[in-house]
Amino acid sequence: MSDYKGDRTTGFASPAADAVEGPIDLADVLDLRRPSRYPVRLRGATFRTRGIMDGDILIADTSGQQISGQLVIASVSGVFVLAELQSRKGGWWLISGDDMREPVRVDPALDVEVWANVSGVVREKP
Amino acid sequence: MTIYGLIDCNAFYCSCQKAFDARLKRLPVVVLSNNDGCAIARSSEAKHLGIKMGDPWHLIRDQKKLGEVKWFSSNYPLYADMSRRVYQVLTEYTPKVEPYSIDEMFLDLSGLSGSLSERCETIRSRVEQITKIPTCIGWGASKTIAKLANYIAKDRPELEGLCDLTDDRVRERYYRNLPISEIWGVGRRLVPRLNSVGIRTIEQFVKADPAQVRQIMTMTGVRLQAELRGVSCLELSEMADVRKGLASTRSFGRPITCFSEMAEAVAGFAVRVTEKLRAEKLDAGHVSVFVQTNIHQRSNGWYANQASITCAPTQDALTMIGIVTRLLRTIWRDGYRYSKAGVQLNDLAPCGRQSSLFDKPHEQTSALMTAMDTLNRRYGRETVRPAATGVVRSWRPRQDMLSPRYTTELSEITEVRSF
Incomplete structure (x- = not known):
């Protein structure tokens, strides 16, 4: 494997030798080294109209606050779901992506809890 | 004054399992040792059911009252x-x-500025929010006091996971009632010896004649006395020392009785341990191999042996396989049921350093090793490995209840359903 990065040429010196920047690192772009970042895999297409497809990788972030309108990963009776978080009637609610299901109230006593915010989406093979 | 804190994750392995499986929230969870042998971590629910540290899984798994317990291989x-x-x-x-x-x-x-209690409370809640792992924090004027404070924080739920032992009077109140077995570094064997000279509580230990303590537990004991009085003797070290030796050892999922299988296993250890060497850019100049049968089943005959050799410094997996196979031949005896084996490397030094005039000049990490490491890093451990490490490998340790590697392997990340 060669270490050539556009810098050390054998004949004519590369004019770019001091300007090597290397390939783009998506782990950096998505900040995956932060302790709060967890990639998760989405199953289901109810958020299709928002451009989030079955099989996409979502970047979950557990460090943020709850914000109305934010997409979140929540645990609902033992299952992780992607939903929109909304503040309504003095409480937090999980809203489905295609309005086909009734909103669910966030309430740890009923086993409904926000686990993380969604901070990014990655699609490997469109 | 220096203040040390100790933060300890509650039932760490179980909490890791619970973090990524919402079904486990209120269920008893137990994580088993290598080879699914015995309980090494228990969630609080599992502790309440009476499961003890070290309980062998095969003896308790069928108990009726443990029907709800979720068992995991260590991940x-x-x-x-x-x-x-x-x-x-x-x-x-x-x-x-x-x-x-x-x-x-x-x-x-x-x-640090501000109230220490508030800061520790913030640390605790942030760690739990970000990693989903509950913790306890204790702090005081020395590491030994911090360790004790952490124990108290964990032991008394009313403290809500925090214990401050910076105040002498608070500390002395606890010392009066706590037994010496709670002191960091006072093990089971020391307790009866200290008891026999009338030292039972931490207070008695701190006030004991240093000459007497020294007689029983050398200078370590005198240092512990000072630490418990708030005189710090152990500093914070941010990094572990550079390794002096590296090892890869395993208990087998079933006893090995034939040489070719043992040779595969030992070759596997050689591959694993040289991978660690290359990751740390080290060479090894001394290699040992050991094999042993199960000490608890001596009726089948018991045997244990090891062999070592000094070699030209290397980090090459194939060279190492050659060395360990030759060593294994010298200690292998037919007719035994081997339960455990391992490879230990010593005399580690930064790679490329020629140690003897007569050694071959050391070659840089070979292209083959670099390619193997790159493939295994990208596509997962053991994607490519030397054929000498075996194909079927039915002796591999049992890991029948292994959860996904939720955070380190893309094909195993947590799944979420769209709502």
């Missing part, structure tokens, strides 16, 4: 990554963190 890639996350969160709140073990870290809490 070290997951635990290592979660430990890394805990460490990183801590470095955001304190300048110096010493990773003491996979689930305990010492903190330097000296000279």
Whole structure:
């Protein structure tokens, strides 16, 4: 494997030798080294109209606050779901992506809890 | 004054499992040792059911009252990554963190602004929010006091996970009632010896004649007395020392009785341990191999032996396979049921350093090794490995209840359903 990065040429010196920047690192772009970042895999297409497809990788972030309108990963009776978080009637609610299901109230006593915010989406093979 | 803190993750391995499986929230969870042998971590629900540390799984698994328990094989890639996350969160709140073990870290809490209780409460809630792992924090004027404070924080739920032993009077009140067995470094064998000279509580230990303590537990004991009085003798070390030796050892899932299988196993250890060497850019100049049968089943005949050799410094997996196979031949005896074996490397030095005039000049890490390491890093451990390490490998340790590597392997990340 060669270490050539556009810098050390054998004949004519590369004019770019001091300007090597290397390939783009998506782990950096998505900040995956932060302790709060967890990639998760989405199953289901109810958020299709928002451009989030079955099989996409979502970047979950557990460090943020709850914000109305934010997409979140929540645990609902033992299952992780992607939903929109909304503040309504003095409480937090999980809203489905295609309005086909009734909103669910966030309430740890009923086993409904926000686990993380969604901070990014990655699609490997469109 | 320096103030040390100790943060300890509650039932760390179980908490890691619970973090990524919402069904486990209120269920008893137990993580088993290598080879699914015995309980090494228990969630609080599992402790309430009476499961003890070290309980052998095959003896308790069928008990009726344990029907609800979720058992897991140990998933070290997951635990290592979660430990890394805990460490990183801590470095955001304190300048110096010493990773003491996979689930305990010492903190330097000296000279920080504001209330220490509030800061520790913040640290605790941030670690739990970000990693989903509950913790306890104890702090005081020395590491030994911090360790004790942490024990108290864990032992008394009314303290809500925090215990401050910086105040002499508070400390002395606890010392009066706590037995010496709770002191860091006072093990089971020392307790009866200290008891026999009338030292039972921590208070009695601290006030004991240093000459007497020294007689029983050498200078270590005198240092512990000073530490417990609030005189710090052990500093924070942010990094583990450079390794002196590296080892890869295993208990087998079933006894090995034939040489070719043992040769495969030992070749596998050679591959694993040289991979660690290359990752740390080290060469090894001394190699040992050991094999042994089960000490607890001596009726089948018991045998244990080891062989070592000094060699030209190397980090090459194939060279190492050659060396360990030759060593294995010298100690192998037919007719035994081997339960465990391993490879140990010593005389480690930065690679490329020629140690003897007569050794061949050392070659740089070979292209083959670099290619193998690159493939295994990208596509997962053991994607490519020397054929000498075997194909079927039915002797591999049992890991029948292994959870996904939720955070380190893309094909195993948590699944979420769209709502």
